[in-house]
Amino acid sequence: MSKIISVTGNHSASWAARTVIPAVIAAYPITPQTTIVEKIAEFVESGELKSEYVRVESEHSAMAACIGASALGLRTFTATSSHGLALMHEMLHWAGRSRLPIVMPVVNRSLGPPWNIWSDHTDTMSQRDTGWIQFYASNNQEVYDTVLMLFRLCEDPKVLLPGMVALDAYILSHTFTSIEVYEHDEITDFLPSYEAGHWKLDPKDPMATGNIAGPEYYYELSYAIHEGFEAARKLIPKVEADFKKHFGRDHGQFINEYHCDDAEVILIALGTMGEEAQLAVDELRNEGVAAGSARLRVFRPFPAEQIQALAKKAKAFVVIDRSLSYGHLGGAVTEIRSALYRGGQTIPVQGVIAGLGGRDVRHTDIKKMFKIGFDVADKGEAKPDIFYGLKR
Amino acid sequence: MVAIKDLPREEYIELGHAACAGCGATIAIRHALKALGDNTILTVPACCMSVIQGLYPKNGLCIPVLNTAFMTAGAAASGIAAGLKYMGKDKEINLMAWAGDGGTYDIGIQALSGAAERQTNFIYTCYNNEAYGNTGMQRSGATPYGSFSTTTPTGKMQHRKPFARIMAEHGIPYTASISAAYPRLVYETYSKAKELVGTRYIEIHTMCPTGWRYLTWDTVEMGKLAVDTGVWIMWEKEGEEWRFLGRSKQIAEGKVKRKPLMDYLKPQGRFRTLIKNPARVEEFERGIEREWKILKQRVEC
Amino acid sequence: MTPLKRDSPDRRVTCITYPEPGAMGRTGDWRIFRPIVDNDKCTGCQTCWLFCPDAAITMDKNNKPVINLEYCKGCMICETTCPVKAITRVRETEADIE
Numbered sequence: 001m002s003k004i005i006s007v008t009g010n011h012s013a014s015w016a017a018r019t020v021i022p023a024v025i026a027a028y029p030i031t032p033q034t035t036i037v038e039k040i041a042e043f044v045e046s047g048e049l050k051s052e053y054v055r056v057e058s059e060h061s062a063m064a065a066c067i068g069a070s071a072l073g074l075r076t077f078t079a080t081s082s083h084g085l086a087l088m089h090e091m092l093h094w095a096g097r098s099r100l101p102i103v104m105p106v107v108n109r110s111l112g113p114p115w116n117i118w119s120d121h122t123d124t125m126s127q128r129d130t131g132w133i134q135f136y137a138s139n140n141q142e143v144y145d146t147v148l149m150l151f152r153l154c155e156d157p158k159v160l161l162p163g164m165v166a167l168d169a170y171i172l173s174h175t176f177t178s179i180e181v182y183e184h185d186e187i188t189d190f191l192p193s194y195e196a197g198h199w200k201l202d203p204k205d206p207m208a209t210g211n212i213a214g215p216e217y218y219y220e221l222s223y224a225i226h227e228g229f230e231a232a233r234k235l236i237p238k239v240e241a242d243f244k245k246h247f248g249r250d251h252g253q254f255i256n257e258y259h260c261d262d263a264e265v266i267l268i269a270l271g272t273m274g275e276e277a278q279l280a281v282d283e284l285r286n287e288g289v290a291a292g293s294a295r296l297r298v299f300r301p302f303p304a305e306q307i308q309a310l311a312k313k314a315k316a317f318v319v320i321d322r323s324l325s326y327g328h329l330g331g332a333v334t335e336i337r338s339a340l341y342r343g344g345q346t347i348p349v350q351g352v353i354a355g356l357g358g359r360d361v362r363h364t365d366i367k368k369m370f371k372i373g374f375d376v377a378d379k380g381e382a383k384p385d386i387f388y389g390l391k392r
Numbered sequence: 393m394v395a396i397k398d399l400p401r402e403e404y405i406e407l408g409h410a411a412c413a414g415c416g417a418t419i420a421i422r423h424a425l426k427a428l429g430d431n432t433i434l435t436v437p438a439c440c441m442s443v444i445q446g447l448y449p450k451n452g453l454c455i456p457v458l459n460t461a462f463m464t465a466g467a468a469a470s471g472i473a474a475g476l477k478y479m480g481k482d483k484e485i486n487l488m489a490w491a492g493d494g495g496t497y498d499i500g501i502q503a504l505s506g507a508a509e510r511q512t513n514f515i516y517t518c519y520n521n522e523a524y525g526n527t528g529m530q531r532s533g534a535t536p537y538g539s540f541s542t543t544t545p546t547g548k549m550q551h552r553k554p555f556a557r558i559m560a561e562h563g564i565p566y567t568a569s570i571s572a573a574y575p576r577l578v579y580e581t582y583s584k585a586k587e588l589v590g591t592r593y594i595e596i597h598t599m600c601p602t603g604w605r606y607l608t609w610d611t612v613e614m615g616k617l618a619v620d621t622g623v624w625i626m627w628e629k630e631g632e633e634w635r636f637l638g639r640s641k642q643i644a645e646g647k648v649k650r651k652p653l654m655d656y657l658k659p660q661g662r663f664r665t666l667i668k669n670p671a672r673v674e675e676f677e678r679g680i681e682r683e684w685k686i687l688k689q690r691v692e693c
Numbered sequence: 694m695t696p697l698k699r700d701s702p703d704r705r706v707t708c709i710t711y712p713e714p715g716a717m718g719r720t721g722d723w724r725i726f727r728p729i730v731d732n733d734k735c736t737g738c739q740t741c742w743l744f745c746p747d748a749a750i751t752m753d754k755n756n757k758p759v760i761n762l763e764y765c766k767g768c769m770i771c772e773t774t775c776p777v778k779a780i781t782r783v784r785e786t787e788a789d790i791e
Contacts, residue, residue: 023475023478023479024471024474024475024478026470026471026474051478052474052475052477052478053474054470054471054474054510055510056467056470056506057502057503057505057506057509058467058502058503058506060463060464060467061464061466061467061470061502061503061506062467064460064461064464064467064468064470064471064503065467065468065470065471065474066471067458067460067464067468067471068435068458068460068467068468068469068470068471068472068473068474068475069471069472069474069475069478070471071458071471071472071475072472072475072476072479074475074478074479076471090461091461091464094460094461201433201456201457201458201472202456203430203431203432203433203455203456203485206430206454206455206456207451207456208445208451208453208456208457208458208459209457209458209459210442210457210458210459210460211442211443211445211446211447211448211451211457211459212442212443212445212446212447212448213447213448214447214448217448217449
């Protein structure tokens with residue numbers, strides 16, 4: 001029987017694990033992800049969740065253990081944040097390149113020094129090259145739903161890639177809202193059991209992975225991973241449509257659009273800022289302003305086509321990044337501009353860096369960013385990327 | 393001791409693998425796998441054995457292998473062990489991590505110590521050629537005092553870690569220190585380990601002509617000299633009981649006299665600088681004596 | 694779900710390898726010295742079989758060693774460990790061409 005519970009974003013992730021029943025969970029605590037693994041420990045020790053839970057001694061070991069378990073053809077799950085994600089960087093590559101469909105919520109937290117435990121997207125942005133599917137969630141129900149959808153997407157025989165869903169530190173991870181959760185048998189029609197047809201460790205059919213392959217083979221093996229992402233690109237709409245069929249909800253596939261069809265300026269953001277932007281749009285629309293917001297849900301595979309289609313609707317984009325690649329710009333704006341250029345589109349894109357280290361980005365701030373965006377649309381030219389709220 | 397004629401004929405290494413001619417590690421894995429049999433899964437971090445498996449699309453080992461990153465042998469094994477438990481196959485399938493001394497003493501210590509502390513059910517083998525062999529003999533925590541390595545060209549100034557003792561002190565059910573020069577002992581050790589449950593740590597002294605700088609055909613002789621001179625001590629700890637093994641037992645009980653240290657040091661190019669320095673040779677001997685003293689105390693308790 | 698066949702192109706999704714001889718090619722080409730067995734001296738103790746790092750020695754039905762010259766690397770451990778010196782060496786360059 002499905003039920004409505006009041007939980008934090010973190011516990012939404014724990015409940016998703018409880019629903020899916022991974023064979024092996026190997027995780028290491030790190031603020032502010034800790035309550036995900038603590039709740040899972042409670043579920044396991046009470047017998048509610050019959051997974052093998054390995055209380056590893058570091059995040060690097062967590063990912064290595066997940067790879068080991070997944071290599072047996074088993075469903076595996078872990079969770080981390082910030083420095084933990086950075087520490088397992090080497091093994092993120094290993095998981096992606098080994099085509100192991102491990103699913104991992106990541107609480108977006110800034111990197112140090114100094115120690116800062118609040119929301120920042122630099123951690124997941126820095127890992128976009130590792131062969132992991134990347135989703136960004138903006139509410140607790142989406143965290144729960146995306147974990148379920150990721151298992152289905154990642155385990156597809158054409159995809160076979162690990163996937164992460166990012167959730168903002170504290171704004172989601174520690175904030176209570178109501179969500180609907182299911183028992184395992186209610187989701188088995190949407191998510192059948194995992195069958196690793198491509199490879200697994202099985203003494204009855206011995207094979208190995210990861211010994212040496214020279215230049216004459218490596219390139220094609222890398223391309224195969226890329227093909228997995230292209231398959232994911234085709235499959236994401238189907239998976240979400242099927243999710244809607246089973247559970248009555250979807251979250252917008254690649255880009256969750258809000259009042260974009262008749263918008264003059266569209267503001268794009270990831271995570272909770274994307275949902276906060278909708279409040280700004282509501283207020284502006286009440287004032288008769290043609291504003292629209294688009295929440296970028298999927299970052300890998302990067303939805304270039306959807307961005308190009310979105311650009312046809314507006315005169316200008318404003319892109320808020322909660323990440324910064326020092327010496328360059330935010331992660332999202334860079335990739336959005338690149339997609340537009342490839343599509344031969346020339347609308348101005350105003351980049352805004354905001355919210356680093358958990359500094360609040362409210363709808364009132366977003367309204368100000370929209371104002372800049374309308375200015376840009378009028379002039380037909382973007383200003384240099386703005387460091388919003390910088391105290392200098 | 394099992395007779396040679398009674399050892400299984402089945403081979404679990406393929407012909408034409410990539411090991412150096414005269415490699416002690418392959419003698420070791422050959423007999424370890426004979427004991428464990430084909431119902432075995434291996435995980436191998438970066439080490440000589442990664443490369444010995446040869447080139448894609450072929451593999452020189454006949455059982456399933458998960459090759460993994462350098463520091464992850466203990467962690468990858470922890471994941472596989474949990475998975476086997478989930479599948480109800482942990483009693484049926486042998487799980488072994490096969491790592492070099494680099495991936496055990498140095499970069500791999502965290503994952504191994506964590507796996508042991510969690511009482512992970514697997515066999516961890518450290519095959520010890522006393523340096524980072526795969527990459528050309530850079531020093532490791534296992535490199536002996538005074539030995540040449542490419543990163544200690546004038547001789548390593550620290551004694552090796554007594555790693556097998558460190559693992560024994562974790563309180564794991566079985567720890568052993570053996571040598572590839574005694575393949576029948578390797579076979580018996582793995583036959584025993586196979587029947588036990590929990591973390592089993594087996595360290596094998598594996599002679600390396602390429603790294604130790606001697607000619608390939610002296611591999612077995614070098615291994616035997618290491619034990620005969622007392623430089624390498626063979627022992628096991630089963631439960632709470634420590635005991636010496638084979639020739640090391642005879643030495644400990646005074647039944648056999650140790651051969652002179654120079655018999656072992658002189659033939660190896662890696663000790664060329666060491667033997668020219670009598671003060672360093674004395675320090676080397678002090679390290680050996682200290683190790684014998686501690687192990688004798690453990691055995692006698 | 695039936696697992697994919699070994700040579701299926703869908704198996705090329707990652708670096709999967711299968712146990713096969715010759716993973717490093719024809720390692721017999723590495724030899725500088727070739728082992729020669731004197732079957733009259735050989736007592737069938739199987740010490741050479743025990744120590745061969747390449748598993749290149751098998752015992753025939755008369756319990757005499759047969760050395761696989763396609764893969765034997767010529768390390769000559771069999772020669773030094775033979776208790777009755779039944780194995781000797783000859784330079785590969787001077788050995789009879791197979």
